Amino acid sequence: MAVSPAAGEPIATAIEEPAETIYEGANFDENRIRKSIFEGLLQSRSRYGGKKVAAVDADGRELTYNELIRAAFALGHALKAGTEKGEAVAILLPTGVGAIVSIFAVSAYGRVPAMLNFTAGEAAIKSACVASKCKRIVTAHRFIELGELQDLEQALAADHEMIYLEDVRENLSLKDKIAAAVGTVAPWAVRAWPDPDDAAVYLFTSGTEGQPKGVVLSHANLLANVEQVRDHITLLPTDVLFNPMPTFHSFGLTGGVLLPINLGIPAICHPTPLQAKTIVKRVAETGATILFATDTFINQYARAADKSDLSSLRMAVCGAERVKDETRTMLKDKFEVDIVEGYGLTEAAPVLAVNQPDANKPGTVGRLLPGAKAKLIPVNGIDDGGQLHISGPNIMRGYIRPSAPLVLEEPADGWHDTGDIVAIDDEGFLRIRGRVKRFAKLGGEMVSLAVVENCATSLWPDSMHAAAAIPDKRKGEQIILLTTYKNAGRADFVAFAKNHGVTELAVPKKIVIVDEIPVLGTGKTNYGRVQAMVNEAMAEPPVTKVEPEPAK
Template sequence: MADTTAADAAELEPAEISANPHYRGADFDLRRIRRSVFSALLQARGRFGGKRIAAIDADGRELSYNDIIKAAFALGHALKQGTEPGEAVGILLPTGVGSIISFYAISAYGRVPAMLNFTAGDRALKAACKACKCKRIVTAKRFIELGELDELEAMLAQDHEIVHLEDVRENLTLGDKIAAAVGMVAPWAVRARPSPDSAGVYLFTSGTEGDPKGVVLSHSNLLANVEQVRDHVRILPTDKVFNPLPTFHCFGLTGGVLVPLGLGVPTICHPTPLQAKTIVKRIAETGSTILFATDTFINQYARAATNGELNSLRFAVCGAERVKDETRSMLRRKFSVEIVEGYGLTEAAPVLAVNQPDNNRPGTVGQLMGGCEARLIPVEGINDGGQLHIRGPNIMKGYIRPSAPLVLEAPVDGWHDTGDIVSVDDGGFLRIRGRIKRFAKLGGEMVSLAVVENCATSLWPDSMHAAAALPDKRKGEQIILLTEYAKADRADLIAFARNHGINELSIPRKIIHVEAIPVLGTGKTDYGKVQRMVAELMGEGVAAPVPETAG
């Protein structure tokens, strides 16, 4: 069946779109995903060798597959005491071998890792734990100390058991050590065998809609996405993946841990994406060839790098937010490195589409992953594109909420509404036009707030900008732009729009200078806080929150 173009889709009724989805058949063997994530790790060891380096920590410590599996069996045997199979165990750790081992340790014995966002605050974390009925949280004393998270830990300790990795290591029992020894030679005698369709991880939204939602991804969801990436992007045996993104974010977990370990290439961990100068030096020292990042962070790395510190990269994979033209050209000009832009959602484990190094269309997020279906639902006021719904083996089991712990809200018939407005070209490349909640309706026309921000970025590329919409009695809504650029002038935006053929409805009613645009832990703009800031600055009180961006 031929792909339906975006223009065709816009003219169809939803039922017809459902019958004529954009589709790419699965090229991978589905039998590979019918196992647990820990079983997949064991299989990778068998394929690539136990002595092969799997992960390198921030201090340079190298761990082989054998090291990770042995540690996971020992730690997991200790951590399982006092918990039941299928029970959630929280992980409050930065990106590093401690987080990787904890993830696999909890999985090895049939418990479910709940990846907790330590930047979210105690209220959001408690809500996340409530949603998945998590009673125990694994962390590290050194992390709490260096991150100055003593107050957060104390708040969590009121309702949860806090377990420090240092204490567990020092107090491993003979039984824990025997379990590790047996697991190394006869893993089938020790490890659990959860259903591939059971929960493999709990991840959480940023909570900009109120309490965070839990996203339940099965073992098969996660492994399907690994296989989709394997078949879509050519990763070489000589590659090294550099991952500074947090493992509490699906991009950092799947892209930075599950993909490289599943494909036999080392993952080089860094605990925070904020240390630009240190990161570029580590990329050079380790000879990393693939970098996972967001536009915000890779822009900082390109500026911080000197003396060819990024020259070892084959390409950089960017998601979570739109890649700016300035970022792309700077990386190409200074280091001859191409950015491969992709599109993902936590609900999709997370990769839905991505460009390829040898088939890269800047301005798009590439083609759909193998096995994924998509349909575009027409939206009033938008002629080019529609609201994207997706279905496939990587799509979540469903949501869970603090208001109804572990009560699964599954996608209807497997279809998930992304909330994004997307157009598709003749080659099947997706172009993200913005979230449906990030369009303003002015005089009967739909105006993308992302376009407003793009105009500002083109004029003032060294600063961050964020747009929001507020009610307007005359036009329905009005657009307000927050900017970090102190000299931003609305007249310049008007001139830019006229010179580039941009609808003048995209010109904000007012521009407000702020010291800093609020961002999430992943580096992308926190639009919930932006909306509240705009409402307060305009004297409108607290406006309705805006859902988090995809990615």
């Protein structure tokens, strides 16, 4: 399909400007993205054939391109009554055929799917519904039952109309069926024709730093990212992609749904990334060649798998969090599978940079995708790298917030501040040093909390670790490490730092042993909760005032 640049061939150029350096990926043809995501589906059917398998559900049920389009038109026609074009319709479903059909069903008639993170809790979900002004929520009785989400269901039903896929399927009207039949053979007569720059989906941030923000991605944004990846990485007609990542997350939506469907690659769906033993067996059964995961999850899969379980893979693509050296080594030694690490964020739809199988530089997240632009803004106290700002055809339209529903906050001058500290080397490879908010200032120097965690991982590789900073009257801040390793000791950390040239400032002031490190539904560490745990662990106990005994 696409031909990757040869290993070592530079695909990012630096343009010197008076105040800053702008880095650019390879040239990118934006004419390919001037369409809707539903039109992209229709074109894929024409290109690969209506009888080709587009997606496979957790129970093994296969869905061809024809079946996907027919189901989308039927469900979409049933859902559109009572809503207007451009209106949000929320989707509360796990990764699977039901979610894929629902996304395209809402999109086919010009409505906008608002993807709800069912792991985020009632308050965050209601906040997302307010921000997107959605009145209807598409879900399934079976999902509510298996996920034990009855309390959430009841809370949402108080303010929203709950639409259940099983009920819709059993009660399709004659008009719904006619729309499906006509749409399958003459989609131009039924479907909506949104502008490529119109909102195609609302996704929501985790909300660990406050209320979740809605990220507005247009049709062009999403399709740009698909085409950027197509240009950047060689994907084969024989590839089979296994996706356990949630569709409420941009990695699972763009990478796990839109990418394979637009490239004619079967998408193997799995409803949760947490079922390690089941997932590795399904990888073997389906003959998957590409696996999407995070470091946390791929580590679990490698430990749960027999050698034959992952033998069909030709690469594992990891994002959302740094890939540890131990994880990379284990996958290579045990299964002869390379991890291709990338970097993305919801605001970039999501991929901004990714390594390539033939140009894979461990410790980096690869080079910029074609069409992407980046600039580094200097940060006091940090010499190696700067605060990353990004621009390009895949960068979001803007944010929406519950405080101002559907009021778009566009990126300033087309540039989005990622909040990450990044270094870019002479070959154009990006190295993520950490979030700006995840640096501690000790004695006037900036110390990356990610470095603290990396040291802990090297010391105790079979456990999980998370660092946070709290105020310190003498040094400004102090670093506290949470770890699940029961025998963790500060003396070992001090010795490791000395032996590996790590600044003593990165040695945590205190190590707190915990039962588990909290994670989000996407596999990322929940640093909001980590900070709360550290604050609680380090809180000074209340002083009990002892009253003197009365004189006798």
